[in-house]
Amino acid sequence: MTASAPATHRARPASSVTGTGSLLRVSLRAEIRSLAPWMVVPTILTLTSVLGFELLGRTEQERQALNQTIAGNPALGLIFGPAGDVSTLDGFNAWRGLAIGGFVVALGAILVVVKATRAQEDSGQAEFLAAGVMGRNARLLTALAMCGIMSLVAGVLSGVITALFGVGWGSSLLLGAGFTATGWLFGALAGATSQLAGDARSASSAAIGALGVLFILRGFFYAVDVPGWLIWINPLCWVQETHPADGGRWWPLALVLGLAVVLAAGAFALQSARDFGQGIFATPPGPDRGRVHSPLGLMVRLNRAPLIYWGLAFVGLGVVFGYFIQSVREILEGNPAMTEIFARGAASPEAMSATFVATIASLVGIIVSIPGVQTVNRIRTEELEDHAEPVLAGAVTRSRYFGAGMLVALGAPVLYVLIAGSVMGLFGMSAGIGLSFADVLLQTLAVLPAVWAVIGVAAFIVGVVPVARVASWLGVVGSLALTLLGPSLKLPNWLLGFSPFYHVPPVALDDPDLWGLLWVGVIAVGLVVGGFAGFRRRDIP
Amino acid sequence: MSDRLAIDVEGLDKYFGKFQALNGVNLQVPRGQVHGFLGPNGAGKSTTIRVLLGLLHADAGRVRLLGGAPWRDVVELHRRLAYVPGDVSLWPSMTGGEAIDLLGSLRGGLDETRRADLVERFELDTTKRGRQYSKGNRQKVAIVAALASNVDLLILDEPTSGLDPLMEQVFQDAVAEAVARGTGVLLSSHIMSEVEALADRVSIIRDGTIVETGTLAEIRGHARNTVHVTLENVDGLESVPVLHDLEVSGSQVHATVDGDHIGEAVAALTQRGISALTIEPPSLESLFLRLYDDEPEEQQEAANGPKAGNR
Numbered sequence: 001m002t003a004s005a006p007a008t009h010r011a012r013p014a015s016s017v018t019g020t021g022s023l024l025r026v027s028l029r030a031e032i033r034s035l036a037p038w039m040v041v042p043t044i045l046t047l048t049s050v051l052g053f054e055l056l057g058r059t060e061q062e063r064q065a066l067n068q069t070i071a072g073n074p075a076l077g078l079i080f081g082p083a084g085d086v087s088t089l090d091g092f093n094a095w096r097g098l099a100i101g102g103f104v105v106a107l108g109a110i111l112v113v114v115k116a117t118r119a120q121e122d123s124g125q126a127e128f129l130a131a132g133v134m135g136r137n138a139r140l141l142t143a144l145a146m147c148g149i150m151s152l153v154a155g156v157l158s159g160v161i162t163a164l165f166g167v168g169w170g171s172s173l174l175l176g177a178g179f180t181a182t183g184w185l186f187g188a189l190a191g192a193t194s195q196l197a198g199d200a201r202s203a204s205s206a207a208i209g210a211l212g213v214l215f216i217l218r219g220f221f222y223a224v225d226v227p228g229w230l231i232w233i234n235p236l237c238w239v240q241e242t243h244p245a246d247g248g249r250w251w252p253l254a255l256v257l258g259l260a261v262v263l264a265a266g267a268f269a270l271q272s273a274r275d276f277g278q279g280i281f282a283t284p285p286g287p288d289r290g291r292v293h294s295p296l297g298l299m300v301r302l303n304r305a306p307l308i309y310w311g312l313a314f315v316g317l318g319v320v321f322g323y324f325i326q327s328v329r330e331i332l333e334g335n336p337a338m339t340e341i342f343a344r345g346a347a348s349p350e351a352m353s354a355t356f357v358a359t360i361a362s363l364v365g366i367i368v369s370i371p372g373v374q375t376v377n378r379i380r381t382e383e384l385e386d387h388a389e390p391v392l393a394g395a396v397t398r399s400r401y402f403g404a405g406m407l408v409a410l411g412a413p414v415l416y417v418l419i420a421g422s423v424m425g426l427f428g429m430s431a432g433i434g435l436s437f438a439d440v441l442l443q444t445l446a447v448l449p450a451v452w453a454v455i456g457v458a459a460f461i462v463g464v465v466p467v468a469r470v471a472s473w474l475g476v477v478g479s480l481a482l483t484l485l486g487p488s489l490k491l492p493n494w495l496l497g498f499s500p501f502y503h504v505p506p507v508a509l510d511d512p513d514l515w516g517l518l519w520v521g522v523i524a525v526g527l528v529v530g531g532f533a534g535f536r537r538r539d540i541p
Numbered sequence: 542m543s544d545r546l547a548i549d550v551e552g553l554d555k556y557f558g559k560f561q562a563l564n565g566v567n568l569q570v571p572r573g574q575v576h577g578f579l580g581p582n583g584a585g586k587s588t589t590i591r592v593l594l595g596l597l598h599a600d601a602g603r604v605r606l607l608g609g610a611p612w613r614d615v616v617e618l619h620r621r622l623a624y625v626p627g628d629v630s631l632w633p634s635m636t637g638g639e640a641i642d643l644l645g646s647l648r649g650g651l652d653e654t655r656r657a658d659l660v661e662r663f664e665l666d667t668t669k670r671g672r673q674y675s676k677g678n679r680q681k682v683a684i685v686a687a688l689a690s691n692v693d694l695l696i697l698d699e700p701t702s703g704l705d706p707l708m709e710q711v712f713q714d715a716v717a718e719a720v721a722r723g724t725g726v727l728l729s730s731h732i733m734s735e736v737e738a739l740a741d742r743v744s745i746i747r748d749g750t751i752v753e754t755g756t757l758a759e760i761r762g763h764a765r766n767t768v769h770v771t772l773e774n775v776d777g778l779e780s781v782p783v784l785h786d787l788e789v790s791g792s793q794v795h796a797t798v799d800g801d802h803i804g805e806a807v808a809a810l811t812q813r814g815i816s817a818l819t820i821e822p823p824s825l826e827s828l829f830l831r832l833y834d835d836e837p838e839e840q841q842e843a844a845n846g847p848k849a850g851n852r
Contacts, residue, residue: 122672199670199672199673201633201634201672283670283673285636285666285668285669286635286636286638286639286668286669286670287636287638287639287668288636288638288667288668289638289639289642290635290636290638290639290640290641290642290643290646291639291642292635292639292642292643293642293643293646293647294646294647295647297643298643301635302632385630386626386628386630387630387631387632389591389594389596389626390624390626390629390644390683391644391647392594392595392596392615393594393596393619393622393623393624393696394619394644394647394648395615395616395617395619395620395647395648395649396615396616396619396647397615397616398615537598538598539596539597539598540591540596540597
């Protein structure tokens, strides 16, 4: 404490969290765009519950039908959790939002925390900060604070806005509080995995993996009625146990918060035990020699993880949609809104089943086209990240490079459709609705030309006008909107016809009209060929 | 006839929207030679190289590479050349070894012995993932992949950015060995010593135009020598026409002199009684600095001089 020391440097005693305030302000400003979706999506989710309930449960009879359908469909329970009483708006909203909304906020929390901790260290950004006037724990504290604020805003926004639209205040706010608590818990978990893992990617994979496993276990526990104590080993079940629309208990959230605090404390302890840029566990060395020797091999390798995840997802979707097909009668009987969407214009019960399966197959098709469009966009990402340049500097033509990407983009959907179609076929053949395994599988395969047309739109955009890359999702978004909303908005047929899935006929009927599908196939080929021509001609950035 | 040349570019124009990146670029590189390609950031070095690689479409001009057309004959040409970009971006989850093998096989295979030798000399850990490498190590991955290939032409775009001086030396040795095997090299670089050590001829590009081409000796001939001299009598030096950039402080005089006027200058100085004299030959660095000096007058000189010299 010499008198000659400059006063300004002595003004505040330095601690391990010095600098957190200013870092938090800067980070929030820089990251607001990437935080926004996670804060808004839960509100969209709960608001659409209100809209959906208006649409599906207009009369008391419809509500009872809805209640029976949902309660009687174990596949829905696996994802959304136990139904409770969904014949009320509060109950419907809580059932639909609780698990999914919590999942979304938790996912956002994990990504935010990993990005602000390990990802920054991997990119070298954190070195700048660490070299500044910054306490040892400031960056981790900032990351957790950012995640805390994001989760809080997500929960409050959803709770308040949804209550303003007619859901009870008590249940809506408790539901929102559940979102917030789930976000805090998984943000703290990501804080801990960020200290353990060798790099950012492994850190987020570990946390997201834990979230996924706990999510599936939660659905499974409630679906099979496990002993009561087992419920209490899964933190996601604690949130479920708040029963927002059904009595409403706040205390289970205290357990969630307690665990979050323990995990956060663990994260700080682990951080002080590791070196900057190194995890507690190092990344193991990889292979010295490569086995990828061609553009196609490279494209498969780059899409390997998504190929596996989507393959598994389509087993799950097959189960969910399979249950739907099994309960086609209960779903459609007495619910004209559902019938309008899923089996429009069907006269006989057989025709109704066939049309219903065709619509379900189209939904599967629209979902299948999402990874397809992702793969096409990957071609563009490779260019933008300068990965395409060294490959194209090898003895590889543009067509071969683009073709390798397109082969994966168009070929993987065949696998996905076979997976989902087979699972759905197993459910369909045992449903006693006049459909065989082959009927369902063929129906699912029949959507492929439409899937390829949607992916063709993306191929055309990426090949010809890559600056308009967002437009590559036009096919997916348009098809989804026209298939799900079109019938209930009573749109004219020519407009519905813009969705390639509109032209998929129920193939189980006698003499299905395949001409429309043929044209869709021709358009798909044309779009892909146009994409090739564009990619061959344009500059690679 | 053009088969004598590995690279033969004439009147190359390239536009990005309205911006003209290349304006009538001429570049001739004979086979088996090392050609230095110098220029500041944004001058058009990488754009020229990307046209040579067939990644960008030329808007005007003639571009021949190893006797073929880079946009059309991609596969045949790229089997015979290897490329190292200035900022290597590796696939994050692929190891360096995997990337070397992939890039090698896309080109038609690697020389296994040379691959092993280069990995050892560059002290590269090939089992690390792309995202774990530092900038310099990413460069090494691309350099090993390129130099382990059997090719006729190496196109190197600032290949050593991020390498330490030790590795810089390993790189120069390895390129010299490639040249001894008969490989031609286009070496774009910022590092003058690297170009001086390796290059037979040099082209300098500025604002999308080649402003100077020739052997190092020729280019030195265009540049001025620096003269430091102590004189007994400094009067009337301003009137000696061959002395440029004259600075006089007491009896100390500093000036620059064109290479072919040194005799005249020394004669003029001798009359004033020399007590100490040093004449420094121009380094590539000083030439480079002169060419890129932002004063418009200098620019004018730089643009006019070499063109006259070339014809």
